[in-house]
Amino acid sequence: PGNMHWLLLHGAQPEARSASGTSPISVALGHGDAGIETLQLLFAHGGSPAGRSGLARFMEACLQRQQQDSRAEAFALGLLSRGADPFAADAAGTPPLPLAVRLGWMRLLERLLAMGVDPDSCDARGLTGLHLATSQGRLDIVKLLLRPGGSPDRRGADGDTPLGIALANSNRVLAEWLNWNQWKLPRRPLQARDLPAAAMSGDSGAVQRLLDLGLPIDTRDHQGCTALLRAAGGGHLPLVQLLLERGAAPDIAATSGATPLSAAVSMRHIAIVNCLLNSGCGLEQRLPGDVTVLMLAAALGLPEITTRLLQAGADVHAVDAQGLTPLHCAALYGFTARDRSRLLALLDALLLAGADPQRRSHTQATPLLLLLGGKADPGTPCSDDLLLVAMERLLDEDARIDVADKHGITPLHLAAQHGLQQVAHALLRAGANPSIRDNAQRSAHDVAMARGYMEIAADLASPTAAATNTVSMARFLRD
Known part of the structure; x- marks a missing residue:
């Protein structure tokens, strides 16, 4: 570096090229961590790492020399700030992202992904970042690559998938994270609305992983439905329990006005009704037309659910926009009813609760x-x-x-x-x-x-x- 400093002071150009087309910056990048001081001098005198392969060249050199410390990673981040190409591959054909995975540089990985680098970028052997992270047992990197759209079933040149590697290595945790066999990953960056979509399928594992990846639990889909509402309406009790344990709000209504409780009542899922009631959801939250869930249960002819709602404190005297009470709703159901015992049980439940x-x-x-x-x-x-x-x-x-x-x-x-x-x-x-x-x-x-x-x-x-x-x-x- 001392000689380099003297030359630069006496007019040497930091980006001068030899007959073969190499520059001092390119040579210094090829030394990895050992070339940092030289590179800093060259940059101080107007040199730039901009252009093809500079970042990948530096990272490949660090990998070959096992220079994986935070100092080298910080310098690589600085190269990006100075205009280094985040996409261009090194001489062997490996772009920066797979190199960052092999080096374990999480901050650089996050930066590359934020800049739009494909999470499925392949190295010279046809292996993606997920292949490499799975081989290394790096769950943190696997999670990082899944959210922007990394594919766990992408085959490498040898025919292996990241999931196959996890199974071959008997890594159960990674295999669970890479196995999306019910709700399929969308092959694009994950979006908040993917959570209600996964909940609609009843895939508890997918929902749990999406939550762990940071998707907001109360996100609404295009119909205003949350994951909890989709799970409740679909009859997916374990998923409802999971979402409530993770803090899902039980009273968020869809665009139609439906709530998780009304969805469970409408679909006659009494176990989910019990679960939601035990979570403290609102009993008197009004549906369109000022209807309550007790009125809904009565109108559908559901004596078991009606009784459970009354036990939880539902208002038997509530009135909707037409002036109808739950007993009116039960009577409306009764006119076309065919089950004598069900109708009488429904009327008994409401009358014994004090219906007028x-x-x-x-x-x-x-x-x-x-x-x-x-x-x-x-x-x-x-x-x-x-x-x-x-x-x-x-x-x-x-x-x-x-x-x-x-x-x-x-x-x-x-x-x-x-x-x-x-x-x-x-x-x-x-x-x-x-x-x-x-x-x-x-x-x-x-x-x-x-x-x-x-x-x-x-x-x-x-x-x-x-x-x-x-x-x-x-x-x-x-x-």
Whole structure:
């Protein structure tokens, strides 16, 4: 360096080239760590490492001389700052990234990747950084290369993949990190929205690795769904447990308004409902239309989930934007229900929790009116037998039989409209007034005639006989 300093002071050019085309900088780079002082002198007098292969040449020299200390790495980082090419290979055909892996220079690796270097850059033997890191057992480098898109199934010139190398070396930890057999790596830099995508597939291992790589746990996908919401809706209980343990927020709603709890309820995943409730998720978080999850469970006819929500403190008196309570929602489900025990269990759960059978909606509908098809189109399939039993359960709670909605429709009108002969008989026995007319001035008899239910029309024309001569099916079934 002393002689070099004297020459530079007397006008020698730091980038002068010999007849073979080599420069002092190129020669000094080929000495690796031993050439640092000379290079610093050359740079101080205007020399530059810019151009092809300078960085790779320096790194290859450090590797050959086993000069892997932090001083050499810091100098390599300085070469990049001075304009050295991060992409160009050395004379043997190996670019800087594989050399950085072999040298174990993490800071330089991070810098190269940040500059856009391909994480699958191959050395002269066709091996990528992941091949080399796996051979060295360097989990830290494997993680670093996976996030920008390194491929664990890329084959080298010898046909081996990084995963194959890990398996051959019996390195279980690395093999787990390189095995993405369910949710596949996207062959591009990982993005935050990949986490909900992996959760949708139910791949707990992939989700855990993505979290370990730093992907935000509460990231939303294009539909506003978080990983927890996707896992809850998909029925992936172990994944739900993992995400909650890792700190996922249980109350983030999707663009549609769905929450993890509502998704689990909708898909009837009671184990996940329990898990979310135990995590302290909000019970009264409103869905579109001001619907609660208790209303949702009731509308879907889910007595087990309804009971669990009530046990957790769900508000049985909550009202949605239409003035409907959970009992109204259960009644809506009941009109087309086919499972007698399920419907009765649902009604029992809500009534025992204090639901009000007299509560009116904004259209003045009570649960009894909705149970008998107050919102259903004429001709909608329904079960006279089942509705009879369910109606008597509401009547046991003193539900009013002559109540009318805003259109003046009574339970007897609805029985006539939907052809519910046994229900009509039971209402007459309970004292329903067949002479009440709706806002269109129609009696229940008029409705039955218009719908073609002649037997019901005849019963309504002689209500005393109908009430006297008919056995109560509900009483028969219950007794």
